[in-house]
Amino acid sequence: MGPDAPVSEPKTPPPVPEATADSTERQAMMALYARATRAELEAAVERFSPLPQVRKLRPPEAGLVMVQGRTGGDGAPFNMGEATVTRAAVQLEGGATGVSYMLGRAPEKAEAAAILDALWQDPALKLAVNDALAPIRRRLAAEEATAAAEAEATKVNFFTMTRGED
Amino acid sequence: MYVAVKGGEAAIRNAHALLAQRRRGDASVPEIGLDQITGQLSLAVDRVMAEGSLYDRELAALAIKQARGDLIEAIFLARAFRTTLPRFGASVPVDTGAMRVRRRISATFKDLPGGQVLGPTFDYTHRLLDERLATQAGDDADRTAAETTTSARPNVPPLPPAGEGWGGGTAPTPDASPAGEIPAPSLPSSDRTRLLPSSTPETEAGNIRLRSGRGFTGARVHTSGEAAEAPAGPMPRVTDLLGDEGLIEPAPADDGTPPRDLTREPLSFPADRPLRLQALARGDEGFLLALGYSTQRGYARTHPFVGEIRFGEVEVSLHAEELGFAVPLGEISVTECQSVNQFKGSATQPPQFTRGYGLVFGQLERKAMSMALVDRSLRFAELGEEKSAPAQDEEFVLSHCDNVQATGFVEHLKLPHYVDFQAELDLIRRMRAEHAAEAEAQAPDVAEAPHKEAAE
Amino acid sequence: MAALAPALSAGFADPVHDAQRAFAALMRAMAEPARLVPLASALAPPAPLSPEMAAAALALLDYETPVYLDATLAAVPDVAAFLRFHTGAPLVTDPAAARFALMGDGAGLPDFARFAQGEPDYPDRSATLIVQVARMDEQSEGALVLEGPGIKGRRTFSAAPLPADFGRRLAANRALYPLGIDLILCAPGLVAGLPRTLAPHTQD
Numbered sequence: 001m002g003p004d005a006p007v008s009e010p011k012t013p014p015p016v017p018e019a020t021a022d023s024t025e026r027q028a029m030m031a032l033y034a035r036a037t038r039a040e041l042e043a044a045v046e047r048f049s050p051l052p053q054v055r056k057l058r059p060p061e062a063g064l065v066m067v068q069g070r071t072g073g074d075g076a077p078f079n080m081g082e083a084t085v086t087r088a089a090v091q092l093e094g095g096a097t098g099v100s101y102m103l104g105r106a107p108e109k110a111e112a113a114a115i116l117d118a119l120w121q122d123p124a125l126k127l128a129v130n131d132a133l134a135p136i137r138r139r140l141a142a143e144e145a146t147a148a149a150e151a152e153a154t155k156v157n158f159f160t161m162t163r164g165e166d
Numbered sequence: 167m168y169v170a171v172k173g174g175e176a177a178i179r180n181a182h183a184l185l186a187q188r189r190r191g192d193a194s195v196p197e198i199g200l201d202q203i204t205g206q207l208s209l210a211v212d213r214v215m216a217e218g219s220l221y222d223r224e225l226a227a228l229a230i231k232q233a234r235g236d237l238i239e240a241i242f243l244a245r246a247f248r249t250t251l252p253r254f255g256a257s258v259p260v261d262t263g264a265m266r267v268r269r270r271i272s273a274t275f276k277d278l279p280g281g282q283v284l285g286p287t288f289d290y291t292h293r294l295l296d297e298r299l300a301t302q303a304g305d306d307a308d309r310t311a312a313e314t315t316t317s318a319r320p321n322v323p324p325l326p327p328a329g330e331g332w333g334g335g336t337a338p339t340p341d342a343s344p345a346g347e348i349p350a351p352s353l354p355s356s357d358r359t360r361l362l363p364s365s366t367p368e369t370e371a372g373n374i375r376l377r378s379g380r381g382f383t384g385a386r387v388h389t390s391g392e393a394a395e396a397p398a399g400p401m402p403r404v405t406d407l408l409g410d411e412g413l414i415e416p417a418p419a420d421d422g423t424p425p426r427d428l429t430r431e432p433l434s435f436p437a438d439r440p441l442r443l444q445a446l447a448r449g450d451e452g453f454l455l456a457l458g459y460s461t462q463r464g465y466a467r468t469h470p471f472v473g474e475i476r477f478g479e480v481e482v483s484l485h486a487e488e489l490g491f492a493v494p495l496g497e498i499s500v501t502e503c504q505s506v507n508q509f510k511g512s513a514t515q516p517p518q519f520t521r522g523y524g525l526v527f528g529q530l531e532r533k534a535m536s537m538a539l540v541d542r543s544l545r546f547a548e549l550g551e552e553k554s555a556p557a558q559d560e561e562f563v564l565s566h567c568d569n570v571q572a573t574g575f576v577e578h579l580k581l582p583h584y585v586d587f588q589a590e591l592d593l594i595r596r597m598r599a600e601h602a603a604e605a606e607a608q609a610p611d612v613a614e615a616p617h618k619e620a621a622e
Numbered sequence: 623m624a625a626l627a628p629a630l631s632a633g634f635a636d637p638v639h640d641a642q643r644a645f646a647a648l649m650r651a652m653a654e655p656a657r658l659v660p661l662a663s664a665l666a667p668p669a670p671l672s673p674e675m676a677a678a679a680l681a682l683l684d685y686e687t688p689v690y691l692d693a694t695l696a697a698v699p700d701v702a703a704f705l706r707f708h709t710g711a712p713l714v715t716d717p718a719a720a721r722f723a724l725m726g727d728g729a730g731l732p733d734f735a736r737f738a739q740g741e742p743d744y745p746d747r748s749a750t751l752i753v754q755v756a757r758m759d760e761q762s763e764g765a766l767v768l769e770g771p772g773i774k775g776r777r778t779f780s781a782a783p784l785p786a787d788f789g790r791r792l793a794a795n796r797a798l799y800p801l802g803i804d805l806i807l808c809a810p811g812l813v814a815g816l817p818r819t820l821a822p823h824t825q826d
Binding site: 075103147 | 215216219220221222224225248251252253254255256257258259260261262263266267268269271276281282283284285287403405406416417418419420421423424425427428429439440441443444447448481482483484486488489490491492493494495496497498500502504521523525526527
C-alpha cells in the first residue's frame with residue numbers, strides 16, 4: 001500500500017489485560033470454543049433456537065497470527081512462525097456483540113462461537129451457555145486423561161544406588 | 167542473441183497434466199487423503215509447518231500431497247499461501263512452562279521433578295524395518311495380536327480419535343474415549359484448571375514447590391510410589407533448577423521491545439538474538455543439523471549437553487484490540503530444546519553454564535536440538551569467544567538457512583538463460599581467438615612453420 | 623474489558639472484495655494526483671466519520687498502523703470503537719507516532735511537520751493524512767494549479783474546507799522530497815490523492 005511500508009519503530013506492547021473476573025470467565029469460554037468442533041458448537045447454538053436476529057458485524061474471516069515464543073522459554077520474545085486463525089463477530093438483535101478468534105480455517109465454527117459469546121454475555125443465559133458446553137468439556141477431559149495416561153506409561157523411573165542425601 | 171521460444175504454452179500445460187497424473191500414481195490404488203497424511207505422516211506435516219512457518223496441519227498435508235512428498239516444494243507452497251492471508255496480530259508469547267507435556271527428557275539429570283517422559287519416540291528403537299507395517303491396512307486384528315505378544319509395548323488405553331486437535335477436522339463423539347478404561351491418574355479436577363493453567367492455584371503451587379527447593383537436588387524425586395501423581399502437573403524447566411543456584415545464565419530479559427520480524431523487514435545484520443531465533447525456527451532442518459554437527463566436531467566447539475527436550479501442546483492467545491484482553495485461540499504442538507553449555511567465565515562474570523535455545527512447531531526434536539546448538543554458537547561475540555567456524559557466522563548461517571530462498575536461487579539456474587549464455591559464448595569465442603593470436607605471436611617459429619608448409 | 627458500543631456499525635459486507643475496491647480507488651487516486659476518483663461506500667460509520675473515510679480506513683489500516691484522530695473525530699468515542707473493532711489499529715495521541723492520521727476537520731489541519739516525515743533511508747516511514755472535506759472539484763474559481771508526476775501538464779484542483787495557506791503547505795511539503803507526508807482527501811462519493819510529489823505551479 002505505497003506509503004504504508006513496514007513499521008520499524010518499536011510499538012508499545014499491548015497493555016497487560018486487566019484480569020477482571022468477567023473477562024477471565026469469558027476467556028475460559030473462548031478457550032473451549034477454540035478447542036470444540038464445528039458440530040459441537042453448532043449443537044450448542046441449536047439449544048438456543050429460535051435465535052434473535054443475528055447481524056454479521058464481521059463476517060468470518062481467515063487470517064494469520066504470528067506466534068511468539070520466548071528465548072530460553074521465559075526470556076525476550078521472538079517470532080516463531082505464523083498460524084492460521086479465523087475470526088468473526090456478530091450482534092444479536094437487542095443483545096450483545098459476540099466475538100470469536102480461533103486457530104484454523106473454520107468459518108462456520110467461528111460464527112457459531114461468536115453467537116455463543118454474544119448469548120453468554122446475557123446474564124439470563126450465561127448458565128445455560130455454560131451448560132451447553134458440558135459435552136465438549138467431557139470430551140476434552142477424556143482425551144486429556146487418555147493422552148496423559150499414555151505419556152505417564154512412558155515415564156522413566158530411575159532407581160539410584162546412592163543418593164547422597166536424606 | 168535471444169531466440170524466442172514458441173509453443174511453450176501447450177508444452178507447459180501438458181507437463182502440468184503429466185505431473186498431476188504422476189502425482190496420482192496407479193489409479194487402481196486408493197487416493198491418499200489429507201487425514202491419512204496428517205495422521206500417518208505427521209512428522210512430515212510437522213516439518214512443513216515449521217519450515218513453511220505456518221501452523222495449519224491440513225494445509226501442510228495438502229501441500230505434501232500436491233508436492234508429491236517433496237517437502238521443500240511443500241514448504242514453498244505453504245509460504246506462498248501465507249502471503250494471501252491478512253495478519254491479525256502477534257500472539258502473546260507461548261508459555262512452554264505450562265505445556266501439556268507428551269514427552270520430556272533430560273540428558274543432564276536423571277531424576278528431576280516431573281520425571282522423564284519418553285513419549286512417542288524413535289529413541290531406543292532398533293532401527294529394524296518392521297515387516298508388519300508392510301502389510302496392507304485392514305488386518306488390525308493381526309496387528310493387535312502381534313503387539314500384545316510384544317512385551318515392549320506398555321499397557322496403554324486406546325488412542326483417542328485422530329484428526330481432531332486445535333482446528334477443524336471431524337467431530338469425534340464425546341464418549342469416544344471411554345472414561346472407564348482410563349487407568350489410575352486423576353487429573354487436576356476442573357476444565358478451567360487446564361484451560362487457563364497460568365492462573366490456576368495448582369500451577370502456582372507447583373512453582374512455589376519448585377522454587378522453594380534447594381535447586382534440583384532438593385526437589386522430590388519422582389518414584390514409582392508417586393506414579394499416581396497428576397501427570398499433567400507443571401514440569402519445571404531444567405534451566406530453572408540450575409538457575410536457582412546461579413549455575414546457569416538467566417534467559418535474556420523481556421524489556422517490552424517487540425521482536426524484529428524478518429517477514430516484515432528484510433534480514434539485516436547484525437541480527438539480534440530474537441531475529442536469529444526466528445530465522446533458525448523456519449530454517450532448513452538439514453542445513454541446521456549439519457551446522458550443529460560441525461560445532462560438535464570441533465568447528466566452534468561449545469560442549470553442549472541437552473538440558474531438556476520437551477514436546478507437547480501449548481495454548482496460543484492473541485490480544486484483541488477490540489476486546490481489550492487476550493483471546494485463547496486453541497493449542498499448538500511445539501518442541502523445545504534447552505542446551506546447556508560450558509562457559510569459562512570472563513573478567514566480569516564467574517564461570518557458569520550458558521544456554522542455547524530451540525523452539526519449533528510440531529514434534530521436531532532433531533530440528534529443535536540443531537537450532538539450540540546453532541543459537542549457542544552464534545552467541546560467540548556476546549560471550550567473548552573466538553570466532554573460528556561457519557556456525558558462528560551469523561550472516562553465513564542466516565542468509566543460507568532458508569530453504570525456500572535457497573531452492574529458488576539454485577533452481578532458477580535451470581530456467582532459460584539463453585541471452586546470458588549467448589553473451590558468455592561470444593566472450594569465450596573472442597577470448598579463444600585472442601588466446602590463439604597471442605600464442606601465435608609469442609611462438610612465431612613453431613606456429614608459423616607448419617602454416618607456411620601448409621600454405622605452400 | 624472494553625465494552626463494545628451497543629450498536630456497533632458493521633464493516634465491509636464482503637471484506638475481501640470491498641477492501642479491494644476501496645484500495646483500487648485509493649491507488650488510482652495516488653497514481654493520478656488531484657484527480658477526482660469515484661469511491662462508492664456502503665458503510666454507515668458513526669458520525670462524523672464519513673462513509674468514504676471509513677472505507678479508506680478499513681482498506682488501509684491494520685494492527686501494524688498506529689492511527690491518530692484529530693479532535694473532531696476523537697471527540698466521538700464511537701468513532702474510535704468502530705476503527706478499533708474493524709481494523710485493529712492502535713490509536714495514538716502523538717501525531718508523530720502515527721502512520722495514518724484521520725482528519726475530520728479539513729479547515730483545522732495541523733502543521734504537517736507534526737507528523738512523521740520519513741527517514742532518508744526509509745522515506746516510506748511517514749504519515750498519510752486522510753482528510754474529510756465537504757466538496758472537491760476540478761474547476762472552481764481560485765483553484766490550485768498543481769503539477770508533478772502523474773499529471774500531464776497541470777491540473778486544477780479545489781476542495782473545501784481547507785486552510786487558507788493549503789497551497790503554501792503543499793509547496794513546503796514538496797520541498798522536503800523524498801521526505802514529507804501524503805494526503806488523501808475524501809468528499810461525498812469521491813477521493814483524491816495529493817502525494818508529496820505534487821506542487822502548486824509557480825509562475826514563470
